[in-house]
Amino acid sequence: MLAVLQRVSEARVIVDGETIGEIGPGLLALVCAERGDTPAEADKLLAKVLKLRIFSDEAGKMNRSVQDVAGGLLIVSQFTLAADTAGGNRPSFTNAADPQTGKALYEHFVARAQAAHPIVQTGRFAADMKVQLVNDGPVTIPLRIAPPA
Numbered sequence: 001m002l003a004v005l006q007r008v009s010e011a012r013v014i015v016d017g018e019t020i021g022e023i024g025p026g027l028l029a030l031v032c033a034e035r036g037d038t039p040a041e042a043d044k045l046l047a048k049v050l051k052l053r054i055f056s057d058e059a060g061k062m063n064r065s066v067q068d069v070a071g072g073l074l075i076v077s078q079f080t081l082a083a084d085t086a087g088g089n090r091p092s093f094t095n096a097a098d099p100q101t102g103k104a105l106y107e108h109f110v111a112r113a114q115a116a117h118p119i120v121q122t123g124r125f126a127a128d129m130k131v132q133l134v135n136d137g138p139v140t141i142p143l144r145i146a147p148p149a
Contacts, residue, residue, distance in 0.1 A: 001045045001105065002032040002081040007054055007139035011074045013123040014130040021121035023072025028133050032081035033097035033105040036147045042109045045145045049073070050117060054139055062139075066117070073113060076123035076131060077106045099126065 005027050012022040029049055033042070050067050057063040066073060079102060083091035097105065103125045114120045123129045 001037050001041045001109075001145050002034060003045055003049060003143040004030040004078075004081060005049060005052065005054070005139075005141045005143065006030075006133060007136045008074075009134040009136045011072075011131065011133035013074065013076055013121075014132065015124050015127045021074055021076075021123055023074045023119060023121050025069070025136070026071030026073055026119065027066045028074045028076065028131070030076050030078040030081060031106060031109055032077070032079050033102040034082050034095050035097055037097055037101070037105055038147060039105065039108050041145045041147055042105050043112060045143060046109055046112050046116070048143055048145070050113075052141065052143075054141060070119070072119040072121065073117055074121045074123075075106075075110055075113060076129065077102070077125045 008026060008028050010024050011028040012019050051065050053065050054062050055064040055069045079093060079096040082093055082096035084095055085091050106125050110122050
């Protein structure tokens with residue numbers, strides 16, 4: 001599975017003019033399931049997201065996780081993270097999981113996040129979403145958890 005994490009001061013997801021998910025300080029997690037991914041990869045990715053130390057401590061060093069700072073977590077599905085641009089100027093998305101598998105893994109990821117963290121908001125799978133954010137830092141971290149070979 002893939003994710004791009006953005007440390008934010010605030011973020012929101014809007015669908016059809018309505019805000020459906022919104023957080024204050026925390027992480028915006030753009031998440032993508034790839035072909036071959038299973039709930040095990042989703043669980044590993046979530047563990048990394050929750051424990052990644054990218055928030056500042058008292059000394060100003062990135063030494064705290066989103067859990068340590070009680071930050072929000074806004075999870076948004078984004079299959080375009082699986083884009084392959086090696087073959088030309090039009091991205092290929094053949095590495096992305098099929099929609100049914102992608103939705104199941106996204107929902108698994110969200111359910112596990114909600115069980116593990118008190119502040120979780122989401123986008124809507126396969127919707128035309130508008131994501132607004134104020135990137136804090138800016139801090140943007142790509143993550144990949146690959147299935148076993």
